[in-house]
Amino acid sequence: MxxxxxxxxxxxxxxxxxxxxxxxxxxxxxxxxxxxxxxxxxxxxxxxxxxxxxxxxxxxxxxxxxxxxxxxxxxxxxxxxxxxxxxxxxxxxxxxxxxxxxxxxxxxxxxxxxxxxxxxxxxxxxxxxxxxxxxxxxxxxxxxxxxxxxxxxxxxxxxxxxxxxxxxxGVYGLLPGLPHKWEMLARDYIAGRPMEDRVGTEVxxxxxxxxxxxxxxxxxxxxxxxxxxxSDLLTSHHDVLSELQQATACIHPLPEPLNKSLFSRMDTARLRSLGWHPGRNARFRADIAALAERLMSDR
CATH class of the missing domain: 3.40.50.720 (NAD(P)-binding Rossmann-like Domain)
Structure with a gap:
């Protein structure tokens, strides 16, 4: 095609x-x-x-x-x-x-x-x-x-x-030559700057x-x-930084988590009925680990 x-x-x-x-x-x-x-x-x-x-x-x-x-x-x-x-x-x-x-x-x-x-x-x-x-x-x-x-x-x-x-x-994921969606968030966290949580749906x-x-x-x-x-995940800055914390052994405190139940998820049954199978948490964790590796290599 x-x-x-x-x-x-x-x-x-x-x-x-x-x-x-x-x-x-x-x-x-x-x-x-x-x-x-x-x-x-x-x-x-x-x-x-x-x-x-x-x-x-x-x-x-x-x-x-x-x-x-x-x-x-x-x-x-x-x-x-x-x-x-x-x-x-x-x-x-x-x-x-x-x-x-x-x-x-x-x-x-x-x-x-x-x-x-x-x-x-x-x-x-x-x-x-x-x-x-x-x-x-x-x-x-x-x-x-x-x-x-x-x-x-x-x-x-x-x-x-x-x-x-x-x-x-919202769309996340590493691409060569482009900053990651959460790259500035991650850099600020590693630098010890104060963080606030934010909830959203991502794919x-x-x-x-x-x-x-x-x-x-x-x-x-x-x-x-x-x-x-x-849409795939309902996630938050707290979740992103929690994964980043584990990948980098950073000791800075995580932001106070917000209540996710107040945020609207997207119904994806129609797309899944066609055979769509997104990567869920495994892909999210792998992506944040790759982001952490990029950040650590820049130091």
Missing amino acids: RVLVSGATGIVGRFVVEHLLAQGHEVVAGVRDVTTALPFSQPVETTLLSLDPTAPLPAFDGCDAFVHAAFQHVPGRYRGGEGDDPDGFRRANVGGSLRLFEAAKQADARRCVFLSSRAVYGRQPAGVLLSEDMEPAPESLYGIVKWDAEQALAALHSDNFVTAILRST HGDDLAAAVLLLLTADAALVGNRAFNA
Whole structure:
């Protein structure tokens, strides 16, 4: 299968590209600059891709599928990623995305997967399980543009252009040349700075990429025009640092743990019914151990 991946050099995009390559698929990396060295383990074809609605369209020719992982935002921020330009943020991430969806369909791509977010659910009562059957109620502009883009893609679904939405939670995992999601947290802890707990749902990038491939290859009747939650663990800074403490023998105190029962988990039964099996605690522990090794080697 030949797959065009937008945002290919971003965190999620890199996990998706590497997973597709490892499974023997051909990748076209949608990038903003074709002169920049690519960070992938194997050579890939590139095509210029921008969310600017006036930019030239990428080369979808010969692609069987499109994975849309690109997102225009202020560096390091998703919620609040509009900065001081909410109109441009919406124009790029809704209008620009719709333009790419339409181009993929026009080029006879057979599948399209859009990387959305749990932010489309907005604020729900404490501890409620987030299900794909819930009516989205985003309150942040980030969640609103993701929901708008979801609806734009759904309107293009057909027997010949099978669309699917992947609503991801936070993504963690080591990538060469990029800081880990919890790297600054870990460095601050090792340095003895005061810590406060924070709870959230997380999924490893490799598991998210495996979910993308499932939606590209599963029976169209099971995935077409449907949304799928992608989440693995309900974890916290306390949990991360507890693992780090064991890996580094650091003696600094851990933050006081928060009550996790007040945070909403995501129901992933729909994705698991397709055969998705995330790495759970074993992958989490291995990842923090690898982060600890990186930090110790830098000292």
